[in-house]
Amino acid sequence: VHGDQYIFLMNQIPDDPSIIKPTLDELKANFLNGGTRNISFRKQQLKQIIRGLKELQPEFEEAHKKDLGYSKFNTHAFSIGLQCSMIEHIIECIDDWSKERPIDTPLMATPGKSYLKPEPYGVALVIGSWNYPLLTSLNPGIMAIAAGNCVVIKPSELSPHCSMVMAKLFEKYVDKNYYRVLQGQVEIAKNICKHSFDVIVFTGSTEKGKLVAQAAAENLIPCILELGGKSPTIVDEDCDLDMAARKVIFGRFINAGQTCIACDYVYVHSKIKDKFQNKLLQYVVEFYGKNPEESQDYSRIVNDFHSKRILGLLNNCGGKILIGGKGDVSKKFIEPTIVESPDVNSKVMQEEIFGPILPVYKFDVIDEVIQFINKRPKPLVIYYFGSKNQNLVEKKTFSGAFVVNDTIAHFSHGNLPFGGVGFSGYGFTHGKYGFDSICHLKPVFKKYNLNFAPFTWIYPPYVGYKQKFIKAFVPISFGVSQSKMVKLGLLLSAIVIFLISYKLGYTKDIVDSSAQSIKNIVQKAGQKNEL
Numbered sequence: 272v273h274g275d276q277y278i279f280l281m282n283q284i285p286d287d288p289s290i291i292k293p294t295l296d297e298l299k300a301n302f303l304n305g306g307t308r309n310i311s312f313r314k315q316q317l318k319q320i321i322r323g324l325k326e327l328q329p330e331f332e333e334a335h336k337k338d339l340g341y342s343k344f345n346t347h348a349f350s351i352g353l354q355c356s357m358i359e360h361i362i363e364c365i366d367d368w369s370k371e372r373p374i375d376t377p378l379m380a381t382p383g384k385s386y387l388k389p390e391p392y393g394v395a396l397v398i399g400s401w402n403y404p405l406l407t408s409l410n411p412g413i414m415a416i417a418a419g420n421c422v423v424i425k426p427s428e429l430s431p432h433c434s435m436v437m438a439k440l441f442e443k444y445v446d447k448n449y450y451r452v453l454q455g456q457v458e459i460a461k462n463i464c465k466h467s468f469d470v471i472v473f474t475g476s477t478e479k480g481k482l483v484a485q486a487a488a489e490n491l492i493p494c495i496l497e498l499g500g501k502s503p504t505i506v507d508e509d510c511d512l513d514m515a516a517r518k519v520i521f522g523r524f525i526n527a528g529q530t531c532i533a534c535d536y537v538y539v540h541s542k543i544k545d546k547f548q549n550k551l552l553q554y555v556v557e558f559y560g561k562n563p564e565e566s567q568d569y570s571r572i573v574n575d576f577h578s579k580r581i582l583g584l585l586n587n588c589g590g591k592i593l594i595g596g597k598g599d600v601s602k603k604f605i606e607p608t609i610v611e612s613p614d615v616n617s618k619v620m621q622e623e624i625f626g627p628i629l630p631v632y633k634f635d636v637i638d639e640v641i642q643f644i645n646k647r648p649k650p651l652v653i654y655y656f657g658s659k660n661q662n663l664v665e666k667k668t669f670s671g672a673f674v675v676n677d678t679i680a681h682f683s684h685g686n687l688p689f690g691g692v693g694f695s696g697y698g699f700t701h702g703k704y705g706f707d708s709i710c711h712l713k714p715v716f717k718k719y720n721l722n723f724a725p726f727t728w729i730y731p732p733y734v735g736y737k738q739k740f741i742k743a744f745v746p747i748s749f750g751v752s753q754s755k756m757v758k759l760g761l762l763l764s765a766i767v768i769f770l771i772s773y774k775l776g777y778t779k780d781i782v783d784s785s786a787q788s789i790k791n792i793v794q795k796a797g798q799k800n801e802l
Contacts, residue, residue, distance in 0.1 A: 284431055286456035288463070294451055295466050298394045298421040301448045307391060307419045310369055316416055316445050317362050320409070321355050323444035327436060331405065334432035338404065339526065340571030340603065349525075350405040353683060357410060360685045360702075361417045368417070368706045374714075376753040379745070383718040383753070389706070390713045391419030392493070393469030398460075398483065399426045400474040401573050402529040402625075404433035407474040411495070411700050411709070412450075415472070418710035421449045425463055428456045429573055468492055470709060474531075475499075476623070477648075477694050495698030495708050498691055499531040499623050502650040504678070505640055505664060506547055507657030508540035514676070515656040516550030519629075520558060522654070522678025524607045527570040528581075528627040532652050534678055535623065536630040538640045544633045548611065551631070552594050555607050564604050571603040572626065578603050581626035589614035590630070641667050648694035654678050671695050 306312060324331070328351055335341035335350065374385040395415035399408025408426045415422045424441070426434035438452040453459065464471060464486035473483045474497040487494050504522075506515050523534045539547045559566040572578040578600040585596060588610065595608030608628045613619050619630060634640050637660045644653065645668060652672040655661050665673050671691035674681050681687060688704030690696055699708045728737045 284428060284434065284454045284456060286458045288455070288458050288461075290453065291459065291463055291466055294423065294453060295394060295468065298423065298449065298451065302391075302393050302421045306446075307416075307421060307449050310365060313417055313419060314362050314365060316450070317358050317365075317413060319444045320413060320416075320440070321358050323440045324351050324355055327440055330436045330439070331433070334430075334436045335404070337432045338401070338430040339529075339573060340569075342567040345568065345570070350403065354405060354409055354413075356683075357685065357701075358413050361413060361706075364703065364706075365417050368703055369419075371715075372712075375755075376716075378747065378751045378753065380716065380718070381753040382721060383716055385714070385716050387712045388715050389418065390711045392709070392711055393420060395420040395422050395709060396463065396468040396471045397422060397424045398463070398471070398473045398475070399424065400531075401427035401429035402526060402531070404430040404437070407497070408437060411472040411474070411497075411705075414700060414705045415470075415709045416450065418706055420470070420709065422451070423468070424450075424452045425455065425459065426452065428454075428460065464492075465489065471495070472698075472700070472709065473497065477696075480696065495690070495700065496696040497531070497689070497698075497700060498651070498694065498696035499625070500648055500650045500691070500695040501535040501620075501623055502532055502652045502654065502670075503640075503644050504534040504537045504654040505637075505656065505660075506537060506539040506543070507637070507655070507659050507661075508542045509659045510543075510657035511676075512543060512547055512550055516547060516554050518656075518676075518678045519654075520551060520554040520607075523629045524555070524558070524569070524627050525679065527572055527605065528629075529570070529573065529577075529625055530679070531625075532672075532679060532682060533625075534629065534654060535650075536620065536632065538632050538634045538643070541633040541635050544631075548593060548609070548631060551609055551629075555594055555609070559607060563607055564599075564602070569607070572598075572605055574603065575600055577626070578605060581605055581624070581628065584617075584619040584622070584624060584626070584628060585610070588617040588619045593631075595627070637663060640664075644668050649692045651691045651695040652681070669693075 328347070331351055332341070332343045332346045335346040336343075341350075369389055372387040372389075374387060376383050376385045397408060397412045397415060404426060408424050412422050412424045424437065426437050428434065434454050438454055441447070441450055441452040453463070455463070464483050467490045470493050471483060471487050472495045473480055475483075477498045477500065480496045480498045484494055484496065504519055506519070519534050519537060522530075522532075525533070555563075559569045563569045572581060578598060582598050582600070582605060585592070585608070590613035591611040593609040593611055595606035598605035605627050610619070610628060610630050612632055613630050619628060641664060644650070650670045652674055653664065653668055653670040654674050654677070655664050656676055661675050669692065672681055672687075672689070682689060684701070686702050688699035689701040690699040699705050725740060728740050733741070
């Protein structure tokens, strides 16, 4: 979509911030009726979303093609199919994730029962990104639904076709009393975080994430920020060269590089640098052909602005362009581009690229790379290929995730949390960790009523015997738990019962027989040692 077409399309999307407060007020009132607390209801809503994704798949395919140049296969494999799989996993796990989680009670608080109760926040706001319009909006949204929240999804206005189909999905397939899609442009985007939602999940750039956090702070709203940054890739001398090159090209140029966990730049060991670069060039051609513009598997840049921005990163960046470097803004197309040793102070190395450009550098000593990474903001992920220095890199660097011998794949790992640290974000999505992030783990303590000594000695007046008891009791009260005391009590009880039964003769024969058997074994062992 370009020029007049884009303006016409955007005019079809309302941009009236006055609709935010009535929507939020209605959902907050509906949340209090308790409908979303029912786990069966949540499962039914998630199943409806799967049904809607499948029935609306042709519309999502067309929307992704118009917004980002996706092929039908790419839309299915990397959006709809992946999302359905994630939802099915959540449905399988939701009963377990929602259970009360027992916590051991310390001796200071005994006797009592302690547990964590997963409790929904209330109304969750999910702000999606344009680069993966379905995943970045719907994936946090379904996690919020699973946790029992009401949900408002604000899709990105930069992927308007996908935004419209997302609105249709929620309008047609889920309960509008609890779940809404609010389409909007700049005014809604600017104002929506100023309202008193109960939790906000944002996916986008670090700069926009700061604005979201700043607005949320006015109402003390907890946030989950899935941001980006420059994720480095290290290719060591003992790596599988062919596999590393394949995965780096895939991890950089999938979705034309518009991926928050893309390989933003590569450091390759000097001993294998030339061979590795030749492999990179080989797989660019093998994956996307000699003319990537004709490839069904190569996406387009989201709009003219970002096309110009990405091409602008190549201006005066230094280094040597090994492949690509050209583009057509009118077609939102930029060639897969590999640049050898660009200036580290140029824009291409100072900004998150978020496009199909891959800078490649060489290194001789791994500490050089570690130092380079640690001088910059903590990335969303660090990729390492090889084995020689993987433990050292993992130990000495800091990042949202650390992935060995692969790229991108950890996003689809349903049991690992996904999230950043520092400038790459905070909080988690995905799996149980994502569920826990989007709900409140409420501590619950239920005290048993024992209104007699020594349980009443905690109250004043603190006369001599109480002081002695408290002074002796307090130092051990946090290290010794109620369950340990119960186990110790059971063990002592068993010993006492055994001794009494032995004294009365009930177990004397068994004990004497066992003692004699042990004595015989010891004697035989002694005879063997003498021999």
